[in-house]
Amino acid sequence: MSKEIEDHRNFNQSGNEPFSSVLAKHVSRRDMMRGGLGLAAMSVMGFGAAGALAAPAARTGMKGSSAPGKKPLTLAFESIRGEKRDSVVVPAGYTAQVLIPWGARLTSDVPEWHEDLEITPDIQANSLGMHHDGMYHFPLNKGSESREFLLAINHEYIDQGALWAPRGGPTNALEGQRPADEVRTEINAHGVAVVHVKKQADGRWTHMVDSPYNRRITNASEMELSGPVAGSDYVKTRFSPDGLRTRGTSNNCGNGYTPWGTYLACEENWPGYFMRDSDRQMDDDRLGVSRGRGRYGWETAAGDASEQNDEFARFNTDPVATDATGDYRNEARTYGYQVEVDPYDGTRRAVKRTAMGRFRHEGCWVGKLEPGKPVVFYSGHDARNEYIYKYVSKATWSPADANRPGANVDRLAIGAKYLDEGTLYVARFDADGRGEWLPLTPDAQTRDGHRLHAALGLAADDQAGIIVHTCDAADLMGATPMDRPEWGAVDPTSGDVYMTLTNNSQRTAEDSEATYTNEGGAIEESGVGFATAPVNEANPRPDNGAGHIIRWRDGDDVIRFDWEVFVFGAAAADADNFSGLNELNQFASPDGLWYDDRGNGEGILWIQTDNGYAGVADHTNDQVLAVVPNGLAAGDARAVVNAGNQQQLKRFAVGPNGCEVTGIFATPDKTALFINIQHPGNWPASEDATEQTQGKVRPRASTVVIQKEDGGQIGV
Numbered sequence: 001m002s003k004e005i006e007d008h009r010n011f012n013q014s015g016n017e018p019f020s021s022v023l024a025k026h027v028s029r030r031d032m033m034r035g036g037l038g039l040a041a042m043s044v045m046g047f048g049a050a051g052a053l054a055a056p057a058a059r060t061g062m063k064g065s066s067a068p069g070k071k072p073l074t075l076a077f078e079s080i081r082g083e084k085r086d087s088v089v090v091p092a093g094y095t096a097q098v099l100i101p102w103g104a105r106l107t108s109d110v111p112e113w114h115e116d117l118e119i120t121p122d123i124q125a126n127s128l129g130m131h132h133d134g135m136y137h138f139p140l141n142k143g144s145e146s147r148e149f150l151l152a153i154n155h156e157y158i159d160q161g162a163l164w165a166p167r168g169g170p171t172n173a174l175e176g177q178r179p180a181d182e183v184r185t186e187i188n189a190h191g192v193a194v195v196h197v198k199k200q201a202d203g204r205w206t207h208m209v210d211s212p213y214n215r216r217i218t219n220a221s222e223m224e225l226s227g228p229v230a231g232s233d234y235v236k237t238r239f240s241p242d243g244l245r246t247r248g249t250s251n252n253c254g255n256g257y258t259p260w261g262t263y264l265a266c267e268e269n270w271p272g273y274f275m276r277d278s279d280r281q282m283d284d285d286r287l288g289v290s291r292g293r294g295r296y297g298w299e300t301a302a303g304d305a306s307e308q309n310d311e312f313a314r315f316n317t318d319p320v321a322t323d324a325t326g327d328y329r330n331e332a333r334t335y336g337y338q339v340e341v342d343p344y345d346g347t348r349r350a351v352k353r354t355a356m357g358r359f360r361h362e363g364c365w366v367g368k369l370e371p372g373k374p375v376v377f378y379s380g381h382d383a384r385n386e387y388i389y390k391y392v393s394k395a396t397w398s399p400a401d402a403n404r405p406g407a408n409v410d411r412l413a414i415g416a417k418y419l420d421e422g423t424l425y426v427a428r429f430d431a432d433g434r435g436e437w438l439p440l441t442p443d444a445q446t447r448d449g450h451r452l453h454a455a456l457g458l459a460a461d462d463q464a465g466i467i468v469h470t471c472d473a474a475d476l477m478g479a480t481p482m483d484r485p486e487w488g489a490v491d492p493t494s495g496d497v498y499m500t501l502t503n504n505s506q507r508t509a510e511d512s513e514a515t516y517t518n519e520g521g522a523i524e525e526s527g528v529g530f531a532t533a534p535v536n537e538a539n540p541r542p543d544n545g546a547g548h549i550i551r552w553r554d555g556d557d558v559i560r561f562d563w564e565v566f567v568f569g570a571a572a573a574d575a576d577n578f579s580g581l582n583e584l585n586q587f588a589s590p591d592g593l594w595y596d597d598r599g600n601g602e603g604i605l606w607i608q609t610d611n612g613y614a615g616v617a618d619h620t621n622d623q624v625l626a627v628v629p630n631g632l633a634a635g636d637a638r639a640v641v642n643a644g645n646q647q648q649l650k651r652f653a654v655g656p657n658g659c660e661v662t663g664i665f666a667t668p669d670k671t672a673l674f675i676n677i678q679h680p681g682n683w684p685a686s687e688d689a690t691e692q693t694q695g696k697v698r699p700r701a702s703t704v705v706i707q708k709e710d711g712g713q714i715g716v
Contacts, residue, residue, distance in 0.1 A: 014475030022429050022480060073602040073628050076716045079584040079650035082620025086682045086693035089654040093709050096653070096689035099205050099674075100151075100195055101702035102162075104128045106207075106214040115698050116166050121184035125216055129155030130163065130189040132676040132701045134255025134363060134592075135663045136263055138343045139405045140196075140213075146669035147199040150213050150343045152263035153663070153703065154252035158189045158296070159679060162699050178297045180304040183312060184220075186296055190250045191218040192265045192350075194343045199672075205705050215346045217265075219248035219273075220311060225334060227354035227420045232464040233324065235334050238310060241325040246334035246352065247314065254363025254487050254592070255663075256338070256377065260414040261403030265339040265350070266361035268382055274332040275299055276317040286471050287359070288383075289317065289332050333468055338364050338379070340419065342411045351412055353419040356391045357440070357470045365488040367554070368495035372396050375418045376554075378497055380485025381471070384504050387426050387479045389470075390437055392558060394421040424467070426474040427561075429482075435552065435561045438477040440466055447478035483544050489595035491603060491630075496553050498566060498605060498629075500590040503547040503613065545613040546570045546588040551629075551640065564634055567607075567627075567641035567649065571615030580643030585651050587625055588613035594664040596715070604715050605629045606652075608675070610660040622661045624653040624675060626715055652715070653706065656683040656693075663703070670713040673706045 077091040088096045103113040103123075110126045111117065135153040139145035160170040163186065171179050196211035208214070217223075225244055229235055236243040249265055250273050256264030271288040272295040280289070293300070299315035301307065314328045321327040336358035341350045356364070359381040367376030367390075375393040380386075401414050425437035438444070442453035442460055451460075455476045458465040466473050483504035490497050546569035554561045569588040570577040581587070592608030607625040611617050627641065627649045634640045641649055655661040658681025666673050677683070678701045685693040689704045708714065 014481070016475060016478055016481055022431050072631060073598055073604070073716065075604070075626055075628060075648070075650050077650065077652065080652070080654065081584065082586075082623070082651070083654040084621055084657060086656045086680075086685070087691060088656060088677065088689040088704055090690065090706055091652065094714075095707055095709055097204060097705045097707075098684045098687050098689045099197065099703045099705050100128050100132075100153075100207050101684065101700040102128050102130045102132070102189075103700060104207060105209060106193070106195065106211075106216065108210050118166050119163060119185055119189075121181055121188055124185050124188040125218060127216075128153075128193055128195070129191060129216070129218075130158045130701060131156045131678050132703055133253050133663050133678060134266070135674065135676065135703070136255060136257045136665055137667065137674070138257075138261060138263070138403075139668075141406055145405075146667040146671065149197065151193075151195045151197050151207075151674075151703070152255075152265075152341060152343045153193050153195065153676070154255055154265055155190055155193065156251055156253050156268075156678070158186055159699070160186070160296070163189065165698050172297065172300070174297075175293075177300045180301045180306050180312070183296075183298045183301040187219040187248070187298065187311075188216070189218075190248075190252075191216065191221065192249065192252060192263070192339075192341060193217075194263075194341070194346070203707065203711065205672075213344070213346065215343075217249065217341060217350055219250045221249070221350065222247055223249065223339070223350040223352060225352050225354060226416060227356075227467075228463040229333075229354035229358070229467050234464055234468045235330050236324045237314070237328050237330050237334070238321070238326055239314065239328075239331075240334075243330075246331075247311075249339045249350065249352075250335070252339070253382070254361070256364030256366065256379075258340070258411075258415060258418075259366060259369055259375070259397075259403065260401045260411050260418075261342075261344070261405070261409075262411050262415055263341040263343050264364045265341060266363050266379070267335055267337055267339060268360045268362055270335040270360070271332065273298065274315050274317050274335075276329075276332070278318045279329075282472060283358075283469055284317075284332065286469075287332075287336065333358075336360070336470075338377075338419075340412065340415045344405075344411070348412055351415065353415070354464075354467050355420055355422055355424065357389050357424050358467050359386070359389075359470050362486045363488060365490050365497070367490055367497070368492055369397055371399055374422070374558075378488050378490070378499070380482070380488060380499055382484055382486050382502070384484055385481035386471070386485065387474050388482060388485045388499060389474075390425045390427070390554075391419075392423050392425065393418040394423075424470070425559075426477060426479040428478055429480040429563060433562060433564060435480075435563050437554075437559050437561065438474075438479060440470065440473045440477065442466060444477065446476040448476075450476075452476060483547060486591050487593040487608075489593035489605060491595050492597055493601045494553065494630075496551055496629075498549055498551050498593055498595065500549050500593055500607075501547055502589050502591055502610065503569075504544045546574070546616070547590050547613075548639070549590050549593075549607070565639040566629070568639050569609075569613070569616075571613070571619070574615060578638045579641045579649075580646040581649070582646070583619065585625060585646065585649045586616050586619065587611070587623060587651075588616040591660070592662045592664050594666070596666045596670070598670065598716075602628065602630050606664055606673075608661045608664060610662070620651075620654055621657060622655045622659055623651055624655075624661055624664070626650055626652045656680045658682070658699075666714060670715075671707060671711060673714045675704050675706065677702050677704055 133154040133156040194215040196208040251269040252265040253268040302313035319329040337352040362382035483501040551566040552563035589611040591610040596604040663676030
């Protein structure tokens with residue numbers, strides 16, 4: 001989630017023990033075992049929530065190693081200094097190219113970008129959308145995977161100031177009726193793009209205008225519902241009385257991909273796009289559907305003479321008819337899913353895979369793939385004190401289903417095989433460094449000893465109801481509230497999973513009352529308890545502003561896992577800088593992740609940031625860091641990356657002023673690293689991403705390609 005649109009309210013009032021408390025118990029237990037600092041000493045020294053964890057005492061199973069006889073993988077670039085400038089900064093010997101900014105056209109029948117271009121619904125529907133985020137590559141032909149492919153890319157949200165700059169800003173942004181064409185344009189700036197890109201003979205990249213593969217999927221595109229919720233009463237609307245279709249996808253942040261060659265666009269902060277004032281449902285409040293006015297006021301354009309098929313009315317989910325097939329009371333329930341897209345076939349609608357849960361999905365990452373075993377995907381709910389989830393398919397993996405570029409394959413049918421039937425789990429983290437995946441099924445036993453369906457007031461076979469109320473179900477099962485789970489990454493050899501816990505600025509002082517206010521200043525929630533994540537003796541810091549990254553490995557039984565903290569974010573000068581970070585690698589608010597597999601059980605973990613933590617933000621803009629994690633283990637330290645080895649963590653790139661660095665992958669031959677620069681303040685100045693802007697430009701989120709000048713592999 002971009003900090004630009006972050007919702008600071010805490011919607012989890014479950015009372016479940018938060019990760020901060022688990023951390024405290026874990027470090028206390030660890031310190032007693034090793035004769036180290038006790039809780040009282042930690043309190044005196046000011047140790048906070050972010051620093052309270054140590055790895056399990058006897059835990060060595062996650063320490064990787066190089067292949068016998070092979071030189072260990074090492075990072076060959078020098079860590080760069082922090083920067084605050086209107087350009088992308090990369091190490092010596094590297095280049096950075098702006099490839100596809102917002103507004104880059106996909107078809108030649110819309111105008112080329114210029115600084116004063118007035119964006120219309122048609123232009124935006126046939127151009128790159130705003131605020132690039134998660135992305136992935138899909139090869140067109142065997143043998144050219146690293147030189148030519150389809151790039152699927154998320155467009156998370158919009159910057160109305162930049163979008164409507166030629167006319168001085170949006171009309172009636174905060175009150176009053178929005179103009180229909182402005183709303184249509186904003187709707188079309190969201191969603192997903194599929195873009196045909198190619199590396200030229202001179203080493204530069206270009207996108208192929210008018211390629212038959214180029215495609216936009218917007219927040220107005222018709223798509224299908226599949227899995228347990230499809231066809232149920234929960235999703236019947238005036239648009240789709242049978243509950244099998246919906247329109248649009250929005251706030252697609254992190255992403256995923258499948259081994260059969262499809263893209264997963266994950267719906268994250270979608271609740272704010274809808275409003276509901278009357279007869280609010282339990283999930284409206286648990287997930288944060290707006291009151292009074294949606295995020296951009298799209299529902300206010302309803303009734304315009306040009307409106308077609310309730311294109312604006314659907315964002316108002318107040319019940320107005322005698323039943324759900326006469327209004328849009330259930331429209332918000334058609335959002336909150338993993339959206340599967342076949343990038344190769346523009347004739348196929350995207351499909352919302354409801355079996356994988358309904359919440360604010362940050363992304364979706366496939367686990368270790370083994371023939372004859374279920375396919376596993378991990379996802380985090382990016383909000384304060386929310387949970388980490390795992391989906392396990394009923395069908396077992398068949399290598400015959402692996403992606404075959406160029407073949408006439410029904411990839412969405414393969415997706416239905418693996419993604420429409422399976423079990424959704426939520427994670428509980430225990431203080432001893434172990435954890436358990438808790439099933440979200442109707443007959444699962446809650447922490448209070450009830451059947452989950454009964455605890456939610458559902459019928460005994462209502463899996464659709466469990467999915468619609470995923471977060472409430474996770475509350476009842478006793479899942480562990482985390483500090484904003486965002487991106488994940490998986491080592492395909494070991495199966496180790498990494499996930500960023502970006503920050504949590506809503507921790508409260510011990511025994512104090514926490515209140516949360518809406519945008520109008522009214523108190524919406526108040527109370528004391530674990531739902532508001534109070535500090536404790538080992539966690540005296542109300543705010544975990546710097547965040548951290550955890551790592552876990554599932555056991556053979558699917559249910560159990562082991563976990564540890566991989567690295568703590570911090571400023572070099574912080575008292576709780578438990579990973580020993582210095583000026584050349586200090587970071588905070590880790591967000592994007594990418595495990596760059598280099599073979600032989602080794603790889604590079606790339607870390608991106610979306611930082612608002614002053615101790616680091618005063619020193620540098622958002623950044624990309626790299627570390628080779630295999631061979632590193634925590635030992636007696638509180639994290640895997642610590643004062644004894646933190647030199648292995650290096651800063652690789654820094655983004656321009658105002659931006660978030662996000663969306664990352666490397667080409668299969670490892671010669672190009674693709675990243676996205678989201679919401680820059682005054683950039684780009686040209687196709688050269690490293691050129692510093694002189695004067696003012698209309699800011700454009702962009703995909704950037706980083707390469708070595710000598711054409712070699714990135715990072716090594």
